[in-house]
Amino acid sequence: MKQFFKFVFATIVGFTVIVVIGFAILLGIIGVASSEKAVEVDANSVLHIKFDYQINERTPNNPFNNLPFFGDKKRDLGLNDILASIKKAKNDDNIKGIFLDESYMMNGQATTEEIRNALIDFKRSKKFVIAYSEIYTQAFYYLASVADKVYINPKGIFEFRGFSSEVTFLKGALDKLGIEAQIIKVGTYKSAVEPLVLTKMSDANRLQVTSYLGSMYDHFLAGISKSRDINKDSLFNYANSGRIQQPEDALKYKLVDGLKYKDEILSELKQRTDVKEKDDLASVDLDDYLKSNVAATTDPKEVSSKNRIAVIYASGEIAGGDGDDNSIGSETISKALRKVRTDDNVKAVVLRVNSPGGSSLASDVIWREVMLTKKVKPIIVSMGDVAASGGYYIACAADSIIAEPNTITGSIGIFAVLPNMQKLFNDKLGITFDGVKTGKYADLGDVSRPLTPEERLILQNSVNRGYDDFTKAVATGRGKTQAYINSIGQGRVWTGTQALQNGLVDRLGNINDAVKSAAKKAKLKDYKIVSYPEQKSTLDRFGEGLSAEVKAHFVKAELGENYRYYEQIKGVTKLMRTPQARMSYDVVIK
Structure with missing residues (x-):
């Protein structure tokens, strides 16, 4: 009985400690959120820009930044706020230039590419942009x-050796474990399944990767040729x-303008900016600049x-149900549409699409909502880093599609x-x-045994129907024949x-071009931009996301650049669910 009471007492104490810590973190979040004030930008300031984090489409409403538990770091701004800040700095008399x-x-x-173009536009104001790094x-x-x-x-490092792209193949590991990946697909180039059944790239996949790379x-x-005149x-x-x-060597071949230490750059x-050497440089970080006098720079119209x-914003992998800033839930996007x-x-x-x-x-569910929206008002698609497979499916019904030259798209196929x-x-x-x-x-669908020929045929017919629906949707949206779409489809990436x-x-x-195109099609001279889906509040995210945020923080901190391999392996488990309209793999340019 004594041991029982000891156990109960320890449990109560442990629970109390967890509650107290959780409450303290919540108070910290509320305190940080309420303490943010507008930042004053001094005259003759330099906008300091440093990208040492993964840039999302939108700045996440993350309640865990600026807390000591997470290193008291600055917010990781999304592309939307980065572009807005650079545009704002272009016309801000207090900003004399940018330090990259x-x-x-x-x-x-x-x-x-989008940030680069924003910097090019910034330079039209005749303000300077200076870039420095120890490692390029x-x-x-x-x-x-x-x-x-x-x-x-x-003494720095300058990398300039061409592009490469690699795939992590898991067949050998699956063989050792006694797991066979049974593949049902449509598309010669649909290579998402290759890491599960091959030990190297197929000829078709090598051809397409060579082409788009x-x-x-x-x-x-x-x-680079245009900007450096080489x-x-x-x-x-x-x-x-x-x-x-x-x-x-970089200096000799005019890829850089000088070899300097950081103190020389600051000088x-x-x-x-007409600051005396003995005085401090007037500088403002991108995050702080975003908080400065925002209303004063807003167009009155x-x-x-x-x-x-x-x-x-439709960013991340597509799945049924609700999504968040980094995943596309068919229900969430459908509600927004x-x-x-x-x-x-x-x-x-x-519709801003950044998805493999x-x-x-789930892709078809969103496509349907895009079709219905198109019937009543203009809808323009803007493609980010990748808008492929299901990402292209949800885009194809739009009035117009705008992509960056180096956007990864296509991959029209199903698997x-x-x-x-069993083994x-x-x-x-x-x-x-x-x-x-x-x-x-x-x-x-029992995983404890292999598929019978009849079962495989059932699944193949289901995938075939999915591909037929996909190519038909693209043909209708793009005003092409289904035969033509099939000829450029087959899972091929462009x-x-x-x-x-x-x-x-x-x-x-x-x-921005997509927004202007939408305004032109709707015959608008003045308008205000509103973003969807609405981001969850600090308290909502605290209630549901503490464990996920903590786990992601420490995994990323431990793995560093190798975090992408962890994500790839996690992604493999997602493939073994419902039929997928997914690109072959994440493209990493080294």
Whole structure:
């Protein structure tokens, strides 16, 4: 009995401690949220920009930033606020220039493209952009190459060697575990299943990756060629021959303007802003700048206008049910589309898609809502880093589709994966199963045994119907024949540039171009932009997301750049569910 009371007492104490800690964190969140004040920007300031985090489409409403438990770090701004801040700085008399500090650009290339174009637009104000880094990855150099001056640490690292893309193959591991991935698919190029059944890329997949990677690399070189005034063929030869080994090589071939230490950069920034060497540089971080005098920079016509253009953000993998900032839930996006469709103040819609796809059923549900919206008001799609497979499915019904040149899109195909774990259960674990059933197909989908030929045919017919629906939807939306869509479909992946040529997109551009296009189609001269789905409040997110936020924080901190492999392995388990309209894999450019 004494041990029982000890156990009960310990449980009560433990529960009390958890409640107290949780309450303290909640008070901290409320305190941080309530303490944020508008930031005053001093005259002759430099806007300090540093991208050392994954850039999402929207700034997350994250209650766990700025808390000591999470390192008291700045918010990770979304692309929407990054672009708005750079645009705002262009016309802000207190901002004299931008200091682009060392960054890693862990996002896709289309996101980098949008920020790069925003910096080019900023320079039209005749203000300066200075870039500096100790380590230039190719992605960051592409962004930095638009700067007036590009500097590197004299002992730094400059990467300039061309693009590569890799796939992690799991067949060997599955074989050791006694798991067979049973594949049902449509599409010669639909390579999402290859890591489960092959140990290297198929010829068809190698062909398509070579094609779209080459298209992306060509655009990369063309951008640097224009901004640095270096012949594109010369840039190709520099990378191909491995000429850029040291910072001195980058200077020799005019990829950078100087070799400098950080203190020398700060001195130059002071000179450019008329600050004495002994005085502190007036500088404001991107996050703080976003909080500064926002209302003063808002277009008066936007404030007074009753007209609305709704921007609906669809970012992440597609699944049924509710989603969040990093996943597309068919119910969440459908609700948003229905809401803007019936709102008389919303005159046009921009659907921002950044997704590799996912559930074919959930994709079809969203496609239906896009079709219904198109019947009553203009809807324009803006594609981000990737809008492929299911991501393209939900886009194809729009009035117009706008993509970046290096957007990954297409991948029109369907597949399903059902694991056969018989050897794992029987041979590895010594587990066997037995039972009864009332019909021949009552246990269809049982993972403890292989599919019969008849069952495989049932699943193949289901996938075939899904592909037929997909290609029919694209043909209708794009005004093409289904036969033509099939010829450029088959799961093949294209860049935005290639998709413009084959008719899958209408023009190249960014999200601002999509908004302007929507306004033009709705014949609007003044309007206000509203964003959907609505982001959850701090208290809502605290109630549901503490464990997920904590887990993600520490996993990312531990794995660093290898976090993407963790995500890939997690993604494999998602493939073994319902039929998928999903791109082959995440494209990582090294």
